[in-house]
Amino acid sequence: MNQDIKHKTKNLIKSMRLRTLPLSLAGVVCGGVLAMKTHSNNLLVFVLMLLTACLLQVLSNLSNEMGDYRNGVDGEKRNGPMYSLASDGLNEKQLWKAINYTVIACSISGLAMLLVSYRFCVLNYQFPLMLFLGIAAIWAATHYTLGKKPYGYIGLGDIFVFLFFGLLSVLGSYFVITHTIVFEPFVVLPAIGLGLLSVAVLNVNNVRDMESDKGFRKTVPLRIGRSNALIYQTALVAIGVSCFLWNKQSVVYCSITLPFFLLHIIGVWRLKGKSLDPMLPLLVMSTFFLVLIYCINWYIK
Numbered sequence: 195m196n197q198d199i200k201h202k203t204k205n206l207i208k209s210m211r212l213r214t215l216p217l218s219l220a221g222v223v224c225g226g227v228l229a230m231k232t233h234s235n236n237l238l239v240f241v242l243m244l245l246t247a248c249l250l251q252v253l254s255n256l257s258n259e260m261g262d263y264r265n266g267v268d269g270e271k272r273n274g275p276m277y278s279l280a281s282d283g284l285n286e287k288q289l290w291k292a293i294n295y296t297v298i299a300c301s302i303s304g305l306a307m308l309l310v311s312y313r314f315c316v317l318n319y320q321f322p323l324m325l326f327l328g329i330a331a332i333w334a335a336t337h338y339t340l341g342k343k344p345y346g347y348i349g350l351g352d353i354f355v356f357l358f359f360g361l362l363s364v365l366g367s368y369f370v371i372t373h374t375i376v377f378e379p380f381v382v383l384p385a386i387g388l389g390l391l392s393v394a395v396l397n398v399n400n401v402r403d404m405e406s407d408k409g410f411r412k413t414v415p416l417r418i419g420r421s422n423a424l425i426y427q428t429a430l431v432a433i434g435v436s437c438f439l440w441n442k443q444s445v446v447y448c449s450i451t452l453p454f455f456l457l458h459i460i461g462v463w464r465l466k467g468k469s470l471d472p473m474l475p476l477l478v479m480s481t482f483f484l485v486l487i488y489c490i491n492w493y494i495k
Contacts, residue, residue, distance in 0.1 A: 205283030218251035221363025229371035242307035261339025347411035360389015387437025
């Protein structure tokens, strides 16, 4: 019995795809740290934002596996990792239960974050707006590959990733702590940059899976072709990184990460299929450290 529980737990953790967490945390770290410079008394809100971001990413990963499996994308031709459903590590009932529990956990964590942020003043006009955005985030996390018309199957994934991993993640985190909207370069440009780099992570994943995706979904690489997708990837990374280099001080410190992004671009152009898989964590970790260096530099200056 204990062996069975260990086996299921191991496969559930595998389906959570924890290596994707740094990317989901990057936006919250960016917006939160920039906001904490002037609102340092909101540490609990910041911690709850980090927890909510992790739960949303796990929810997205579990839902994506369920959707891809049910729609036949996770088949024998898949170049990416084989997850628990396809390898019989979990059954659909077990994964659905995990998805439902994660939705509940996201809801509790997100609501607690807003209640603490607004000091339990639910009558504040901003509260229902932020609550709506939280519900939208849960919907987006579950409908990339699930539902009657999953947006990830019709080439809209790039737009949603840019919005939720970039603009809403950074600007939303900043707003939850400060309760103010700003259009200053120090927060808007990294929000755009992180959005573009997050799209780049999705794009290289879709380039890798072009063969196995044919006939199941229409990703951007399948619509524009491999060569154009690689040009698109290069532009996303180049412009995304440039958004963090908007002043002299940022150039000095953030340039440390440039060789890693260059290695990623070279690898994307030279590798194909399954061999592209290492380019994903390289880009994710390079992006996370770029954001971290930018935020530390801005916070202490």
